[in-house]
Amino acid sequence: MNTMHNLLFYPRLARTNMKKNNSIYYPYLFACSLMAGLLYVLNSVSVMVVDSGMKGGDIMYMLVRICFFICIFFVFIILFYINSFIMKRRKREFGLFCILGMGKKHLAFVLFWEVFRSMLISLLAGIAGGILFSQLMFLLLLKFVGLPGKLVFRIPFQSVGETILIYLICFFFVLLYDIISVSRANPTELLRSSKEGEREPKTRWLAAAAGAAALGAGYVKALTTYTASDALLAFFPAVVLVIIGTYCLFQAGSIALLKALRKNKAFYYKPENFVSVSGMIYRMKQNAAGLASICILSTAVLVTLSSCLSLYAGEEDMLRNQFPREINIYSQIPELTENADGRAEEQGTVTSGLPAAVQEAIDTLSASTGCETENSMEFYQLSLAASYENNSFTTALGNKGSSSMLYIMELADYNRLYGKSYELGAGEALFFTTGTPVEGEADICGEKYRIRERIDKFDITQLLGFATPVDLSVFVVPRLEDMVRLAKAGNALIPDERFPSYIYYHTFFDIDGSKEAVAAFEDRAAGEIPGITRIYVRSQVRAEFYELYGSILFVGIFFIILFLTATVLIIYYKQITEGYDDRERFGIMEKVGMSAKEVKRTITRQVLMVFFLPLGMAVIHIAVAFPQLCKMMTVFSMTNAGLFAVFTILSVLLFGLAYLLVYRLTARTYFKIVQS
Incomplete structure (x- = not known):
């Protein structure tokens, strides 16, 4: 009886822990389910393409399978990145368990059941949703490529098996990382970890200069490409330079800027600016990586969305070009x-x-x-x-x-x-x-x-x-x-x-x-x-064009969903993390004389300053890269730069609206945490 009790203790404790931390686990489970569904849908659509024996199926199968394997890579990264946010919030709780008498082995059992429960829920919900929508997505692919199709319900068990296998591998490494990170820390460190503040970072002028140089070099590469061949050769080095420059500037350059604002007495010695700037300086090392990641992911969404829409909408122009x-x-x-x-x-x-x-x-x-x-x-x-x-x-x-x-x-x-x-x-x-x-x-x-x-x-x-x-x-x-x-x-x-x-x-x-x-x-x-x-004969070649560019738009949709999911999750967990970090600080401010109205105004200013900086930077990235992207589009016979510009602007506006919606939702959560 005691043995049975012990066997059920850890699953029950894991379930209780996840319920108590629903504000961080529910979005995580939703995102994991969504990504499991995406993997299942991509896999099942590739199986349906092969089984249908359709003309041009080789091109569509190849593109969908390439997208599938790239998505596996991104799913793995996103799971690890978001899991790190969750572990940061949970370490204090694990430290309390240790002080109450639980050993590292018992914590490992708890972590196992939490990770296993997360994986099981994600797979069940994701595959169930994928089964419901996979046939609709297959019909959407047929619509994009201009082929007729009908709704036929089927479940490719190969896709179910591969999705389960991928998640087993991903969550195994997540569990391994969690156990190692908890076992290496002593109970006192775990108990204090969630409350540890950032020491005031030094102004690293060398890193800021290196970031500016890398970003400048990336911009120069993008602006000095005059041909399609140059654009293709320069694209990857330019992307790497821009990513390096973005991370360095957010980490080192932002600190230098904030310290410069602190020296401006007319700006700094106002209640709302004083609290915002001083708080951001002390936590900028933590913020910088998340902000830079949001910026890079936002740029990826804009590039993917504008390129895929332009290629699909310009099919007839490209057909007439050739x-x-x-x-x-x-x-x-x-x-x-x-x-x-x-x-x-x-x-x-x-x-x-x-x-x-x-x-x-x-x-x-x-x-x-x-x-x-x-x-x-x-x-x-x-x-x-x-x-x-x-x-x-x-x-x-x-x-x-x-x-x-x-x-x-x-x-x-x-x-x-x-x-x-x-x-x-x-x-x-x-x-x-x-x-x-x-x-x-x-x-x-x-x-x-x-x-x-x-x-x-x-x-x-x-x-x-x-x-x-x-x-x-x-x-x-x-x-x-x-x-x-x-x-x-x-x-x-x-x-x-x-x-x-x-x-x-x-x-x-x-x-x-x-x-x-x-x-x-x-x-x-x-x-x-x-x-x-x-x-x-143009009418005969048209089918091949639609097969290629329709498939590109189809796989582009999945990349956009993945990038958006990662962006929203990083924003959400960043807001939650900062909310808990700021709650006590703003409570102290109210006790020393700041009114609730001033506190809210200060919070809003800080959130706005941090939140929309990545979006502004992403728009600058896409604007500078536009000439290079235009040259790259000519590889597909897409020479209508005006059409590409329209879809780029439209993509920025649509993403800006989505970004604003995410801001309103996450800011509301942040305010609730701070004011609780």
């Missing part, structure tokens, strides 16, 4: 590159019979299928994968410099397509680039061209391949012979002949007719139009 017409035909003309003897001397131009044959075949096919072509675009183009350095483009492998995709067009085609009337002499060229501008004279595989004029705007939708992370440059040369000469010069620099460059004849057009007639034209085009190397 495929400017409904039918896009690319015909290779190797004879122009291999042999320039087909020169019509009386006209002084290189000729090929392929364009005429292509046009004749298109007219014949459209007539036989009952279709009409319209909005046609025809032009020659040479594309070279080159390296760029010091105004020089070369196809030689291993050349130093930045990667560049080089496009060559004939002046006659450019003037006709854009309604221009440029004239170029021999050895002159027009130039456009999304990368580093070329000044004066350009060297293209050994051929010299003087830049007659730089084109500030270029309709890049007419050139396939602008969805690449490399720098993009366009040269408009006087005649087709220049393109032939450049193609041969580029191929001569390639040590092997596996990947030669050829001149292509592009034929883009829209097609009008009945659904059956258009389908017949699309089916027969590849077989009946001569010289076709590639043919893209």
Whole structure:
């Protein structure tokens, strides 16, 4: 009987402890349940994608699984971070247990049952909620990618098992950390731990200067990226520098600022400022890490939300950027590159019979299928994968410099397509680039061209391949012979002949007719139009676009929920921790003469000063990073910077409203604790 009593004692004590500390455990259990539900939903959706056998399922499965594994990492970090807040509030209670006669072994049993109870509740609630919403989330994914679907209730037991396994591992390490942290402290330290104040921190000018330097370097990297390739290479180092700078400035720079405010007698010697500034100085080391974490997480929410919404809303624009017409035909003309003897001397131009044959075949096919072509675009183009350095483009492998995709067009085609009337002499060229501008004279595989004029705007939708992370440059040369000469010069620099460059004849057009007639034209085009190397039908490619960008938005939703959960939890526990720390201090202030109104005004000022600083810093981060993010978006053919700016501003406003709501809720809890 006594043995049974002992076995039930620790579970009962754990349950009683959690009930008594419901203000810190209920939000923790809710967050753990939410994260368990997210993991289950992601896992189950990936299983449903595979089982459905849908077209494009490989892309969706890959993105969802990548999101799943990244979410596991964040869940692990969030659980540990929030658990540290709970342990700080509970250490005094554990110290009291030790003084009353409980040993470290008995505390370990209590901790085991508290952690086990937390895990069990989280898993039951999370998986139950995930089961209810997983099918709806799968239908949401189908909606994003433009595929039909119907509601079918099912429970993938593989997902249940993997979610349980992940939580078993996570909570095992949480329990291990809790036991070690409690066992290393003596009862007196545990009893005093929750009341220990912070000694006045020293002004660490070196750390503040290092933080300012790191943040400045990160900002410079973001502001000096002129190309998509530079933006991709600089993004991770810039993020690391900004994170380091943010933490250093919040920890060292904020203390220096507060001490400077303390020296300002006109500001400091007012009741509300005196209490706020002095209190923040003494606890800033504790506050700084939480504030910096809130700032970084807020920035992550803003970047993820604005990017995913922009990519999803701009799908049609990106589709038109890569495929400017409904039918896009690319015909290779190797004879122009291999042999320039087909020169019509009386006209002084290189000729090929392929364009005429292509046009004749298109007219014949459209007539036989009952279709009409319209909005046609025809032009020659040479594309070279080159390296760029010091105004020089070369196809030689291993050349130093930045990667560049080089496009060559004939002046006659450019003037006709854009309604221009440029004239170029021999050895002159027009130039456009999304990368580093070329000044004066350009060297293209050994051929010299003087830049007659730089084109500030270029309709890049007419050139396939602008969805690449490399720098993009366009040269408009006087005649087709220049393109032939450049193609041969580029191929001569390639040590092997596996990947030669050829001149292509592009034929883009829209097609009008009945659904059956258009389908017949699309089916027969590849077989009946001569010289076709590639043919893209925009309506057929659209499904792949929606699969990719719809999946990106879907996984982005989960990242946003995770980041928001972490942000709200850190804010909430920070408010609770500060509330208990401030309760006795403000009680003393009331006893020495401060009115309740003055106390509340002082509390409000302190909370506002601390609470909205991370949000302001996050907005500055996103504003500075905006040019770099715009360049990175061009990797996905997202060139509409205006649309991205709109969604960025909208994301800031939406997140600001959510942040204000969290402030009002957590501040109310803080006031109750302080005034109790």
